Amino acid sequence: MARNLNELHPRLQEKIARLQVLCAKEGLQLGIGECFRSASEQNALYAQGRTKPGAIITKAPGSSYSSQHQWGIAFDFFKNINGHEYDDNAFFTRVAQLGKSVGLSWGGDWHSIVDKPHLYLPDWGSGTNILKSTYGNFESFKKTWGKASITPIKPAQPVAEKSWKATGTATCGGNSVNVRSAPNGSVLIQLNKGNRFEINGETSGSWAKIKVNNTVGWMSTQYVVLDQPAKPRQKPAGKITLKADGIWGSDTTKRLQQYFGLSQDGVISNQLNAYKKYCPGIVSAEWSNTPNGGSQLVRKMQAWLGIAQDGYIGPQLIKALQGKMGKSQDGVLSNPSQCISAFQHWINQQ
Numbered sequence: 001m002a003r004n005l006n007e008l009h010p011r012l013q014e015k016i017a018r019l020q021v022l023c024a025k026e027g028l029q030l031g032i033g034e035c036f037r038s039a040s041e042q043n044a045l046y047a048q049g050r051t052k053p054g055a056i057i058t059k060a061p062g063s064s065y066s067s068q069h070q071w072g073i074a075f076d077f078f079k080n081i082n083g084h085e086y087d088d089n090a091f092f093t094r095v096a097q098l099g100k101s102v103g104l105s106w107g108g109d110w111h112s113i114v115d116k117p118h119l120y121l122p123d124w125g126s127g128t129n130i131l132k133s134t135y136g137n138f139e140s141f142k143k144t145w146g147k148a149s150i151t152p153i154k155p156a157q158p159v160a161e162k163s164w165k166a167t168g169t170a171t172c173g174g175n176s177v178n179v180r181s182a183p184n185g186s187v188l189i190q191l192n193k194g195n196r197f198e199i200n201g202e203t204s205g206s207w208a209k210i211k212v213n214n215t216v217g218w219m220s221t222q223y224v225v226l227d228q229p230a231k232p233r234q235k236p237a238g239k240i241t242l243k244a245d246g247i248w249g250s251d252t253t254k255r256l257q258q259y260f261g262l263s264q265d266g267v268i269s270n271q272l273n274a275y276k277k278y279c280p281g282i283v284s285a286e287w288s289n290t291p292n293g294g295s296q297l298v299r300k301m302q303a304w305l306g307i308a309q310d311g312y313i314g315p316q317l318i319k320a321l322q323g324k325m326g327k328s329q330d331g332v333l334s335n336p337s338q339c340i341s342a343f344q345h346w347i348n349q350q
């Protein structure tokens with residue numbers, strides 16, 4: 001490959017140098033391919049698809065001097081990333097835009113053979129007829145060349161594709177949000193509100209690097225809505241976790257008082273001695289022969305169970321609780337009790 005940039009027209013060299021700066025600013029890896037091409041090199045290309053295998057890539061035999069490369073006024077470019085030299089249309093479109101901004105014309109705008117990797121000096125039209133009629137041959141043309149005021153840098157070695165390391169996930173915060181090839185670069189795709197993508201923590205000004213499906217690009221940070229890292233599910237401070245042992249002790253009472261929004265003394269106050277025989281599994285109650293309103297906690301539980309709120313634990317409350325816990329309703333909380341155990345398990349989930 002004839003990649004000698006210093007064999008190109010000095011003005012083309014200057015423009016390539018400026019293009020290299022613009023590409024570097026956008027992180028575009030500009031590779032330089034064919035530059036000046038001799039007649040024998042052009043003949044070899046012309047043979048491809050005619051007398052040699054492959055697809056036809058040029059209409060110009062070497063002897064015709066109809067390739068701009070043979071006049072030193074064109075060069076070919078590619079994406080300088082191993083394995084991805086020609087698979088990124090957006091890259092070619094953007095480099096072409098930048099090339100035009102420094103006064104070059106693009107083979108991608110041609111119609112007969114669209115040549116996306118080709119940029120050229122437009123001074124002599126889009127072909128070589130003007131050059132041929134004005135100068136006759138390349139040597140005469142070259143005598144008119146001056147010296148380049150700035151020269152391109154030597155094309156870098158192809159770089160390996162950076163592997164993507166996601167540092168987080170995010171969703172798009174707006175509709176028709178552009179994902180660009182570079183900060184302010186060409187539009188690769190658009191995302192809508194709620195579309196998910198990955199980030200790798202790389203930013204440039206107000207731009208963040210993102211990956212959506214297999215496309216890596218840049219999005220304005222104002223539309224990057226970061227996912228919150230999953231928080232461990234927290235229990236409210238001081239929440240008592242019960243051992244589901246089937247015995248209703250003071251911890252069980254405290255936890256229920258907590259659950260029902262009462263002060264937590266761990267005692268079921270003023271329960272009827274007459275009902276004690278139904279409650280061997282309850283060891284945190286205060287039994288009394290003198291009913292004076294019963295327990296506030298029991299009234300809360302009765303409301304919760306949808307039964308009359310008299311404040312006393314008796315067969316009616318026990319049966320309702322057994323029903324709620326899916327146990328057989330014999331009206332007795334034994335020691336230990338399957339119903340109490342299920343109730344303790346249930347309250348632990350609240």
Ligand SMILES: [Zn+2]
Nearest residue numbers: 074075076118
């Ligand atoms: Zn070309």
